[in-house]
Amino acid sequence: MAKIPIPGTPVRGSRSGAPIMALFDLLGRRWAMGVLWTLHEVEPATFRELQERCETISPAVLNKRLAELREAQLVTRTGEGYVTTDLGQELYDLLVPLGAWAKIWGRNVTEDTVAENNER
Template sequence: MTTPLPNSPVRGSDSGVAIMAVFDLLGRKWNMRILWELNKQPMSFRGLQSQCDHMSPSVLNTRIKQLTEAKLISKSVDGYLLTELGSSLMETLNPLRQWSAKWEKQLS
C-alpha cells in the first residue's frame, strides 16, 4: 500500500492536491490514533501497540512506515515521536476538534 503524498493520485482524487493527500493519509485506519498517542509522548513500538487496542504488529508497522514516509513521525532513542511537521499538524487540527465538539452538541 503506497503512502498518500502531495503531487500523486490518492483515494478519491487524481489531482495530486496536498489537502486530498492529507485527508487520505489521516483517513487510513489507525493513523490518527497513532498521531494522537504520539502527541502525548514518545512511545515504543509495543507501547503504541498497547495504546492502540493491541493492533496487529504488521498493521502497526505499515502505519509507522506511512507516517514516517510522510515525515509526520520519526524514530529516536525514546521510541517513535512526532516530527516538527507532525506536531504542527496536530496543532492545526485543534480548531477542528473544537468544531466537532460543537457539532456533537448540535446533534444531541
C-alpha cells in the first residue's frame, strides 16, 4: 500500500497536517501532476500507453505515482485501463487554469532568459 500524506497527520509543511500541505506534499512529487494531467487527456489508458505519453518517465516511478494517486482516490483502474476518479477529475479541473497561465509565464521566463543572454 502506497504511503501518501494524510491530512490531519503530520506532513511536510505542517505538523498538524493542514489539507493544503498534505496535497502539496502529494503533488510535489516528481511526475505526480504530470501523470494526472497526461492520464486525463488519454484515459482510459494502459500502463504502457501512459508510459509512452509521459515520454521520459521510468516504469518504477510511474508505478509508484499511480499507486499513490489510487491511494489518494484520484485515479482508479478499470478493465479498460487507468482512469481518473470523480475526485481526480475535480482536481484536474482546478489544474486546468494553470495550463493557460503557464503559457503567459513561459513567455515571461523565456523572454527574460533570452534578454539576459543578449546582455552579455
